[in-house]
Structures are given as C-alpha cells and as structure tokens.
Amino acid sequence: MNLADAILLPFVLLVLSVIVFRDLRYMFRKRASENWPKTEATIESAITVRRRLGSPLQGLLIHRAWFTYIYCVSGIQYTGFFVLITGNKKSGEGLQQALAGKRVVIRYDTRNPGVSFLSDTQLMGKPVHQDPRWTHYTLTGNQPRLSS
Numbered sequence: 001m002n003l004a005d006a007i008l009l010p011f012v013l014l015v016l017s018v019i020v021f022r023d024l025r026y027m028f029r030k031r032a033s034e035n036w037p038k039t040e041a042t043i044e045s046a047i048t049v050r051r052r053l054g055s056p057l058q059g060l061l062i063h064r065a066w067f068t069y070i071y072c073v074s075g076i077q078y079t080g081f082f083v084l085i086t087g088n089k090k091s092g093e094g095l096q097q098a099l100a101g102k103r104v105v106i107r108y109d110t111r112n113p114g115v116s117f118l119s120d121t122q123l124m125g126k127p128v129h130q131d132p133r134w135t136h137y138t139l140t141g142n143q144p145r146l147s148s
Helices: 003-035 089-099
Strands: 038-053 060-073 076-086 103-108 116-118
Touching (some): 060 089, 060 103, 076 089, 076 116
Antiparallel strands (some): 038 060, 060 076, 103 116
C-alpha cells in the first residue's frame, strides 16, 4: 500500500461511517417516533428551489418545494421542515399555494420536542421527505440552508 492509499482509505472510511451513522440515526428515530405523541402543526411558508443532478451536459433539474411548519408543545413554539419533489417550478408554486396555512398532524419527541416528523407520508399525492439534519430547529435557532 502506498502513501496515497494509506491516507485516502481512512478518509473514505470516515466519510462512509458518518453517512451510515446519520442514516441509521434517522431510521431509528423515525421508527421510535411511531410511539411519540401527536399534535397539530400549521404549514407556514415554502420556497421552491431547483438543483441540477449529474453533469451540466445531462441537464437534469430537480425542483423541490421546501415547507416550514410550526407547532407548540407546552407553550413553546417549534419549527419543522419537509420537502416535496415537484416536476417543475410552476408545480412547486401550486403546492405552496395549496398547502399554505394547512393543518397537519406531526409526532414529536417528548424528551426533545424540537424533533418532529409529519405523520403523513404523502401530501397532495407527493411523498414527504424529511432529513435528519432538519429535525432539530426552533424558531430562534438555525434553519437549513435552502441552496439551489
């Protein structure tokens, strides 16, 4: 094994470990959330962003509608996030208008109420996507970067 391999191999293993740990944590938290209490939340705002997948020559664009929902636990207001994949920007804007102000049911962790998941796995016929990095934010805390 040469020096480059000796440096690259631990780096790759570290990156893979972080990815696997994050996904396992999300999977276990999602499974545990089935027993968490439920409450209502209100979808407050949304933004549609697009992201290019693959090389510029492939030109595959994915439009995502990022939604923010707000809920209260013991008089404290929390924020959660989810994404719906849309076919185009116009479709994303239509979802934004249709879901603005809508009440949804969420489940939250009693030990850490800032961690929540939508109870529904689909909204408006689109699968709900929630990432473990988005599930622990309060209104006064950080929000995920909505980069395009």
